[in-house]
Amino acid sequence: MAGRVTSPCVGLCSTTVGDRVCRGCQRLDGEIRDWPALAGEARERRMAELDALRVAVAGRHLVVLDAEALEAQLQRHRIRFRAEQPPLSRAVELLRVGRGRIRDLSRYGLAPRERLDAAALHARISAELMAAAETRRHAAVPLS
Template identity: 30%
Template sequence: MFILDSRLMSRATTSLSSQNTIKTPCIGVCSTGIGDSVCRGCKRFSHEVIHWNGYSQDEKRFVDKRLSSFLSQACSHKCTVTDRALLQWQLDTQQVRYTAAHDEYCWLFQLLKAGAGQIRNPDKYGFRVHAPWNDLSLVALRDAIDEDFWILSTAHYDRYQATPDLFEQG
């Protein structure tokens, strides 16, 4: 097992009331303030960052679903969760903050964010790395997943937010 940096530790909250409330995905490194259309930290669009506090829970849930879907896709492309229960046990034991309503690939990314440099045997945490990425350190793998997550969010923004509807008649 590894010991996490106490600055990153916060026990998972899985009560029903916390699952119904969508918390801000902000991680404190917002790049929209310096001109990015998609935040390199949380991957929200600039207008979502600006208007987040005014969004209804349904609007927040819609954004959260998109973000968790993209993160899951980026993570599952490079890793497989082999034991969901073990992964969740490790998250709880290591006191890694995660959202219980998200899938196991989002959980895996939270584990990698908190302790990629300290994990020596992924099998003991309920996951394996796919062959093409086996040579990467888990820190480099985490960063590659994060980059893929940002690319997916940016592509979505470019297609559906920045580009006018190609079929709209003017």
């Protein structure tokens, strides 16, 4: 029996509605299509690149004060994350799912760098992630 193919998919694939870059995971449409055929090392490398991008972007807007509290809240709200996923990358998922309901980010182990609510933080982070993914798409970096 084949094992499960690990993926950065967050269950929000906007490529199905015509986007060339997924708004959920920031992968290119071809990457999503070809993901199951990639060697394990190539998948791991790309997931690490996506995590690094999320950490860089989210880190401009958020600070993780308590990674354990963040993880506990992710589990409590049944938000998917990977064991090796850095806390700031996990925070992006938290904001995506809870942006309309989160009132106090400190309860989630997070602190905004600016006076923005969760919805505004999510909007900024998402816009920056999409801009970076579009830049990558235009550079047409093939996967190995």
